Every structure is written in C-alpha cells, then in structure tokens.
Amino acid sequence: xxxxxxxxxxxxxxxxxxxxxxxxxVPLGMVFGTSLFDYRLxxxxxxxxxxxxxxxxxxxxxxxxxxxxxxxWILIQCIGHVALGTVMALILYKKPKGWKFVRTAYxxxxxxxxxxxxxxxxxxxxxxxxxxxxxxKAIGLESLTRNWLMDGRTAFASVTMIWVLFAGYTTxxxxxxxxxxxxxxxxxxxxxxxxxxxxDIYVVLPLLKKIIGTxxxxxxxxxxxxxxLIYITTNGGPGKTTTxxxxxxxxxxxxxxxxxxxxTIGVFIVIIGVxxxxxxxxxxxxxxxxx
Amino acid sequence: MKAxxxxxxxxxxxxxxVCVCIAIFPIVWVILSSFKTNxxxxxxxxxxxxxxxxxxxxxxxxxxxILKYFGNSVVIxxxxxxxxxxxxxxxxYVFARCSFRGKNxxxxxxxxAMVIPMTALLHPVYSVIQKLGLYDTKTGLILVYTALNLPxxxxxLRGSFLSIPKSLEEAAYMDGAGFVRTFFxxxxxxxxxxxxxxxxxxxxxxxxEFTFALVLTSGQSARTLPLSLSYFTAQxxxxxxxxxxxxxxxxxxSIVVFAVFQEQxxxxxxxxxxxx
Numbered sequence: 303x304x305x306x307x308x309x310x311x312x313x314x315x316x317x318x319x320x321x322x323x324x325x326x327x328v329p330l331g332m333v334f335g336t337s338l339f340d341y342r343l344x345x346x347x348x349x350x351x352x353x354x355x356x357x358x359x360x361x362x363x364x365x366x367x368x369x370x371x372x373x374x375w376i377l378i379q380c381i382g383h384v385a386l387g388t389v390m391a392l393i394l395y396k397k398p399k400g401w402k403f404v405r406t407a408y409x410x411x412x413x414x415x416x417x418x419x420x421x422x423x424x425x426x427x428x429x430x431x432x433x434x435x436x437x438x439k440a441i442g443l444e445s446l447t448r449n450w451l452m453d454g455r456t457a458f459a460s461v462t463m464i465w466v467l468f469a470g471y472t473t474x475x476x477x478x479x480x481x482x483x484x485x486x487x488x489x490x491x492x493x494x495x496x497x498x499x500x501x502d503i504y505v506v507l508p509l510l511k512k513i514i515g516t517x518x519x520x521x522x523x524x525x526x527x528x529x530x531l532i533y534i535t536t537n538g539g540p541g542k543t544t545t546x547x548x549x550x551x552x553x554x555x556x557x558x559x560x561x562x563x564x565x566t567i568g569v570f571i572v573i574i575g576v577x578x579x580x581x582x583x584x585x586x587x588x589x590x591x592x593x
Numbered sequence: 594m595k596a597x598x599x600x601x602x603x604x605x606x607x608x609x610x611v612c613v614c615i616a617i618f619p620i621v622w623v624i625l626s627s628f629k630t631n632x633x634x635x636x637x638x639x640x641x642x643x644x645x646x647x648x649x650x651x652x653x654x655x656x657x658x659i660l661k662y663f664g665n666s667v668v669i670x671x672x673x674x675x676x677x678x679x680x681x682x683x684x685x686y687v688f689a690r691c692s693f694r695g696k697n698x699x700x701x702x703x704x705x706a707m708v709i710p711m712t713a714l715l716h717p718v719y720s721v722i723q724k725l726g727l728y729d730t731k732t733g734l735i736l737v738y739t740a741l742n743l744p745x746x747x748x749x750l751r752g753s754f755l756s757i758p759k760s761l762e763e764a765a766y767m768d769g770a771g772f773v774r775t776f777f778x779x780x781x782x783x784x785x786x787x788x789x790x791x792x793x794x795x796x797x798x799x800x801x802e803f804t805f806a807l808v809l810t811s812g813q814s815a816r817t818l819p820l821s822l823s824y825f826t827a828q829x830x831x832x833x834x835x836x837x838x839x840x841x842x843x844x845x846x847s848i849v850v851f852a853v854f855q856e857q858x859x860x861x862x863x864x865x866x867x868x869x
Contacts, residue, residue, distance in 0.1 A: 318684035325740035329717030415801035417819035
C-alpha cells in the first residue's frame with residue numbers, strides 16, 4: 303500500500319457513502335420500521351400496531367396470488383430463460399459464421415427501455431391490427447384470434463413472452479466465460495475422441511457452472527423486481543392474473559394509500575430476494591470468494 | 594455420423610436465425626410502422642410502408658411536448674451518469690489503493706446495494722426525496738439514478754484501478770504530485786476503459802429507467818421519455834403512427850450508444866459479473 307495523505311480518504315469516500323445512505327440504507331430501514339405501523343395518507347400520525355400488517359398479509363388472497371405469480375415467473379426465468387441463453391452461448395463460443403452479429407442482435411431488446419418494449423408488445427398483441435392476430439388471420443386461423451393481454455386465459459402467457467425469450471445478457475455473460483476456457487482443455491477432450499456435443503455437455507458446461515449461477519441470480523432478481531413491463535401492458539389484470547409482488551405493492555401504495563401495508567409487502571420482497579440468492583448460491587456454490 | 598453432424602449444423606443455424614429474428618423483430622416492426630400512415634397500420638399490421646411518410650414524427654412532435662421530455666431525459670441521464678462515474682471512481686480508487694480501518698466491511702456493505710430489490714423501496718425512496726424537497730424535480734431523479742448504478746460502477750471501477758500497476762503512482766508521488774492531482778491526472782486517464790464501461794451501463798440504466806420516474810414525478814417538468822411513452826396511448830387517441838414514431842425516438846439513443854460502445858458493454862458486463 304502506498305503512503306498517502308490519509309486526510310483525502312474520507313473525502314473521496316463521502317459522496318458514495320452518502321448516496322448509499324440516502325437511497326439504500328435509510329429507505330431499507332424505513333421499509334422495516336414502517337411495516338409495524340398503521341401509516342396511511344390521511345392518518346394524522348402513525349400508530350404502532352405491531353405485526354398487524356403481517357397478519358393482514360398472511361390472510362390476503364391477493365398477496366398469495368401475487369406471491370405465486372412472482373415465484374412462477376422467477377422459476378420460468380431461472381430455468382427457461384437461462385437455458386435459452388446458455389444454449390445460444392454454447393453454439394456461439396465455437397465462433398460459427400456471423401457469431402458477433404448474432405451476439406449483438408440478440409442484445410438489442412435488452413438494451414432498449416422496458417417502457418418502449420412494453421409499448422411495442424402492447425401493439426403486437428393488439429386485437430385489431432396486432433402482429434399475432436394479423437398472422438393468424440392470414441393463415442386462416444381467425445378462430446384463434448383474441449385480445450391476448452386482456453383475455454384471462456392468455457394474459458399470463460402473453461406477458462411472459464415479453465421477456466422470457468430475450469436472453470441477451472445471459473448469452474453475453476456465459477459466452478464471455480466460455481471463450482475464456484483454455485484451448486488445451488478442449489484439445490485434450492478432442493484427442494480422447496469426444497464428439498462436439500459430448501464436449502459441450504461433459505467438459506464445457508461444468509466449467510460454466512459458476513457464471514450460469516450468476517445469471518440465474520440476475521434473472522431471479524430481475525423477475526422479483528419486475529414492474530414496468532407488466533404495469534404498462536396489463537397493469538396486473540385481468541383481475542389479478544398478472545399481478546406480481548411489486549405491482550401489488552404499487553397498488554396498495556398508490557391506490558389504497560396504505561403505506562404501512564405497502565412496506566410490509568416490501569419487507570417480504572426483500573426477504574424473498576435474500577432467500578432466492580441463498581438457495582441459488584447453495585445449489586450451485588457460486589460467489590464463494592470476493593467481496 | 595456425417596449425416597447426423599450435418600443435420601445438427603442445419604438445426605444450429607435454424608435456431609440462431611429464429612432467436613435473432615425474435616429479438617430484432619419487435620424493434621424493426623415498430624420502426625417500419627412509424628413510417629406508415631395510420632390507415633395502413635389499421636388495414637394490415639404487418640405490411641411494409643407503401644411510401645415512407647413522416648406524418649407520424651410530425652404528429653408526435655405536435656401532440657405532445659416530446660422534445661421537452663427528450664431534453665429532460667438527456668439532462669437527467671447526463672448528470673446522473675457523470676456524477677455516478679465521478680463519485681464511484683473516487684470511492685473505487687480509495688478501495689483499490691488505500692488501507693484504512695474497516696475498509697473491507699465498508700466495501701461489503703456498499704456492495705450489498707447490488708442485492709436490494711429496489712421496487713421494494715418505492716414508498717421510502719419517495720418519502721426521502723419528498724423530505725429533501727426534490728419531489729417532481731430533475732434533481733431528485735438525478736440523485737436516485739446516480740445511486741441506482743452505485744454497486745455496478747463500484748465493482749467495475751475498483752477492479753479497473755486494481756489492474757493498474759502501482760509504479761505509475763509511485764513515480765507521480767516521487768515527483769511531488771499530491772493525492773488529488775495523482776488521481777485526476779494519472780489514474781483517471783489510465784482507467785479509461787473501466788470508466789467508459791461504467792458510464793455506458795449507467796447511461797443505459799438511467800436513460801431506460803421507468804419505475805422511479807413514475808413514482809417520483811407528477812407533472813411534465815421532470816417527466817422523462819420512457820415515462821411519457823406510457824401516457825401516449827390515451828394522449829394520441831389511436832394515432833398509432835405517432836405512437837410508433839415516439840417509441841422510435843426513445844429507443845434510437847440506446848441502440849446508437851450500444852452500437853458504438855458494444856465491446857465496452859460486453860467487457861464491462863463480463864468484468865462486473867464473471868469476476869474471480
């Protein structure tokens with residue numbers, strides 16, 4: 303370590319630490335604290351109610367609907383989405399013709415704004431001129447056309463399609479790791495007579511376990527926080543079929559103006575985040591060092 | 594065996610083609626549709642534009658103050674990206690080079706920001722911003738966006754300072770340069786790669802952010818472009834060309850920045866997450 307004027311250390315750390323305190327630490331404390339209060343827009347002052355909000359939570363059918371949707375979406379994303387991205391990376395790491403173009407093109411939906419994606423899909427699923435219904439009409443399946451996002455039978459699946467296929471981030475991360483695998487490992491497997499398929503399964507995939515775990519954590523946290531795409535397309539409807547925990551929280555916060563209860567849902571989201579991360583890390587043993 | 598390999602190869606390219614088409618179809622569709630007339634869109638959703646009409650763009654600019662929102666987005670994104678990279682370069686440098694008591698604990702606590710689901714904190718963040726008197730202001734959004742990119746930038750920038758050889762600074766100190774001067778004149782230029790990566794990611798996140806823009810603004814004075822899109826359905830009352838033109842205006846900057854700095858984004862995503 304260099305000998306430097308120690309006076310500058312706190313000065314250099316200050317802005318970052320203040321940002322952390324103001325936007326992360328204080329709000330996190332407030333979420334936990336206010337979940338124990340009856341705290342609404344019109345209340346003159348907050349009254350301490352202990353765990354009353356939590357009692358309401360475990361009796362609230364909307365909460366269980368939102369919870370199960372959130373969990374299903376996390377599972378779909380961690381399995382389907384990550385598998386898709388990984389398969390893509392396993393094809394691209396052998397550098398077939400045009401692999402760089404494919405990598406770039408596949409990233410495009412991931413780097414544009416979710417609000418734009420949502421508006422685009424709102425129109426792709428549009429019952430009158432949307433792409434899906436136009437296509438079905440063109441091939442003579444008029445009977446299958448419907449209002450995809452507003453029909454209770456198809457809303458959940460339709461909303462899921464807005465994100466599950468766009469695995470650009472996963473592909474990019476897994477691909478980067480696959481490209482950094484030592485050539486000699488692959489050569490050795492080839493000498494032993496492994497076919498390219500066997501090599502992918504038995505040699506390459508195990509070496510990618512850690513990064514796949516990381517992408518699963520990213521996929522899970524992304525779904526746990528998913529708000530904008532659902533808010534703009536279905537707003538959680540019809541009924542509660544596409545409501546997840548953040549949408550439920552927003553509804554209680556803005557619709558009901560019940561801040562204590564909204565923050566109780568917030569506490570629950572934070573806890574799920576910790577649980578999901580721990581489970582994935584345990585199963586795949588990622589992140590054992592660092593920090 | 595040979596035939597099997599050939600089939601696999603065909604399947605491989607078929608799979609890649611399908612994935613790429615699915616990924617870029619929505620964007621291509623909306624950009625093409627923005628040049629169609631409204632009647633064309635309503636008649637057939639998937640036809641190509643008969644002749645490239647710019648009425649959609651003209652309408653989008655006249656119906657809503659989209660240029661104002663675009664300007665808001667530019668100001669908010671530029672300020673928050675700059676502050677984020679500057680503040681976290683300072684912190685990242687100290688974490689990479691200096692030793693002080695509690696360093697590891699402080700770094701661990703700051704990187705916890707990575708795992709806090711921010712949508713759980715919608716109301717408290719709103720309360721904090723309101724208490725600070727920054728509700729419905731650009732400054733409020735700049736503050737929040739600067740913080741949202743804190744964990745990723747810290748990770749990337751600390752890493753890039755760690756990879757710079759120490760001899761450079763030692764030489765600077767020998768020559769009598771102070772701490773601040775060494776940081777700005779020697780270290781910042783050396784860490785250009787990491788700074789660009791962090792800046793590109795911060796830019797994309799801020800430019801695209803929707804949820805906090807929704808919660809922390811009410812009027813038009815600080816409304817950002819992504820947020821304004823969600824109001825357009827009502828505002829544009831079935832003028833789909835204008836809507837698609839507005840969406841195109843919102844996505845083009847992201848695509849341009851990504852195209853220019855693509856290698857940086859890829860390497861920063863990698864350095865941020867592949868670590869170790």
